[in-house]
Amino acid sequence: MIKSLEQKNLFATIKRFSRYFGPNKFFLILVVVLSGLSGLAGIAGSYLLRPIINDYILPGDVAGLRTAVLALIAMYLTGVLFNFLSNQIMVKITQKIIFELRKDLFQHVDSLPLSYFDSNSDGNVMSYFSNDIDTIENALNTCFSLMSQSFITVFGSIVMMFVLDVPLTFFTLICLAVMIFIIYYNGKRSKTYYSKRQKHTAALNGFIREMIEGQKVEKVFGREAKNLKNFRIYNNDLRIASTNAFTYSSIMGPMVVSIGFINYTFTVCAGGFMVIKNLLDLGTLASYLIFVRQFSVPVNQFTQQINLFLAGIAGAERILNVFDMEKEPDEGTVLLRRTGTDEATDSFVWERPGSASLTPVKGEVRFHDVVFGYDSSRMILNKINIYAKPGQKIAFVGATGAGKTTIINLINRFYDIQSGVITYDGIDIKEIKKKDLRTSLALVLQDTHLFTGTITENIRYGNLNATDDEVIKAAKLSNADSFIRRLPMGYDTMLKNDGDNLSLGQRQLLAIARAAVANPPVLILDEATSSIDTRTEKLLEEGMDAVMKNKTVFIIAHRLSTVKNADVILVLDHGEIVERGNHQELLEQKGRYYELYTGAKLLV
Structure with a gap:
């Protein structure tokens, strides 16, 4: 069973997602190195303040001060250059990763069984490609290089503070520990709500998509007020999740800044006292204070970026959740091959790997005691037996919900049956490669x-x-x-x-x-003429006769006039075949088909 988003481990998510970093690991290392050099340039510049004050400003050495300032400017400009290069490289890496991620996501979603799309709205699926991908992209673009630079800056600043003065640094470490605890605690809470926010965003997008696509129906039945009420429910769920997520994440910045100010104030007071008592020189204090500020800034930046990072993690978890969905199974090995260039159906053959014998494709389809239900607790078809000879027109008629379209779905193997066997030219369709099976069929849907x-x-x-x-x-x-x-x-x-x-x-x-x-050898028409007027339908029948020549044809139609010429008409009722025969034979029986046909005639 797939774990819920709340149960997924943060580090497990990062580890699974890191496979997209593999092809770009050299450039990622380069980004880390350049970000580190940018941070080190800032650290070196801050440290240079100590000799500038002690060796040039206090003694009044103007020439030396000029040289030191130029060196300081060069140091900071070098840091800016390294930062620019790391950002540019990271942008290109991010786009490559997003390109591969989007491609893999589309390929995987495209391979999922129809049952997945039955239980997931179009809006929810689209949200993976839009909202979730966008959050990952923003996190990669903004967070990776900045966090790398922040880590180097924090670590380097602490080292230099120890070099400058050990006692003052211990208080800074206490403040750092408090900051880390706040970030960890609030980040853990924020992550949960960011996951909920992603889920509610997808639900809202799905609802909006349905309403936009169904505008005509909505207006005809005057359901604007009802839909607005439902929209408010979805929107309120998103508001609550977003409020909780941003509440925990937004308080991190102010709290970290406040702790940074407390640290800075203590350092100024304690350091000033040490300078007065000649325990510390002025240049060292000035440089140390720069490091204190320099230490607080990246920590504050980190707290600001944690929102994007957590949103990106939530998006990655949702996408990984999709990748955990099993692809449509296909254990078939029999392949469809074309042996000629003419348009006759016997120019296709079934080929078994490793076998020299070829089976001509004739279009013979049989159902042997087929039992099926979309839900195992409720069967739609109950021991259905169908025999379609090559070149026959087989029509299915019956009330809505009788199982007509279900039979068509099973021939295409959109769903697997619970029991029984469906054969195609004597071959169990489970043995036929799904792509080849569906290539041998053409389907015209009502929609x-x-x-x-x-x-x-x-x-x-x-x-x-x-x-x-x-x-x-x-x-x-x-x-x-x-x-x-x-x-x-x-x-x-x-x-x-x-x-x-x-x-x-x-x-x-x-x-x-x-x-x-x-x-194809087999043609399936599921209410194919339902939206065509009677005049166009008559003209169409002439062309369709040529299309259906030498093909096995399955026809589903509520308009019974379209199935009069079928070789065999199967009447379904509650998942069972209650009558079979041609049009005239079924009329003579005066059974269910007779009732349907005469009732339809009365309505004309």
Whole structure:
């Protein structure tokens, strides 16, 4: 079981995330070295104040003072140069790490099973790529080099303070211990709330995305007030988590600054007394006071950066949590191979690794006593048996929730069955490589999805190797060619926002064209003509006959007129096949199909 964000160990998270540092370790070391040199330059400059006062100012050596000041300026400018170089290198390293992280995250999310997306909102998934990645990027850009420099500055300042005066330094160490305790205690509390803040941010983003996408539905049913109430709940959860996170983290800065002032005040008083009693020279005190301030500044900077660091850790934990999700399993070994250049379905074969025999792809699909449920406590399909001969049109009809779309999902192996066997040309589909299994199928869904790009690119999505002529041929088969050519840019028309500049029917025609250009052995139509008017549907049927030639076709349709020509019609009810036969046979039985068909006729 995946541990919750609160239980994850900080150092374990850093250790797991550090694999992204590996390819850039040389440059990271260089950043640390340059940051350290920048800190050392500041330390050396502060120490030079001692001889400047004792050897040049107090004796009145103007020429020596001029030389010492120039050396001091050169020292600080060197520190600035090293700091600039370390920051520039760190920016490039950060972008490389974020590039690899974003790529790995996309690749992993893309490999997750559909069940993951069923239980996670689009907004939550998008939050990983936006909010969480951004917090990591900000933490890397700002914190790494600054914390490296701060550590060197604090450590070097303490060493130099010991060199200058041991008794005064002990009080400074006491103040440092108090600062560290405050940072540790508040950081531990802040981390918990920063994790909650990331989670509530993702939930809020998901809700906003749903509301924006569902504006028409929201306005039609007048749900603005209800949605605003829900928004306030999500927003209030985020407010509480953010308030707690910033409450603990924000008090660190003032407390550390206050302790720094206490340390500085004590040092001034004690040091001044020691100078009066000739226990300490003025140059040493002046240099020591610079180190006290120099020691407090990086500690204060660290407390300011701890917010970004903790937010970055919370973002890293959420992303690592995604990486812990198991990829979609694929134990299949049987591959799909094309043996010819023609468009006949027998130009495809199934190939078993290590076997010389090839199985022709005919499109024979069988369900043997298949039992399935999305939830193990509630079965959707109960011992379903289906036999689809090669080249047959198999139609599924039934009430909503009868299990029609579930059967389609199982053929694609979007989900694995609880018991039974599904075979494809006599091969258990679990033995077939998922990518090859799905390549042998073309799916046209009721809810079409078009990608940002030209119409040609969207049709070619079904077969990336398709020529322009093949794209046009597929568009003609689906009856999309005529409306495409009427568009200002024709096939070069850009589509955005899921094809919002097209009608629902036009989008569905493009989806059918996309399936046609794929030219698979098996074609699946899930309410493929639901958004097409009756006239367009009749024109479409002529083209679809050519698309479906020599293919096994599975059809799901509520509009029963679209399945009249199916070879076999299967009537489902509560996850069971209650009737089977062709249109005429089922009408003569005057059973469930007859009721559905005559009821539909009455509604026309």
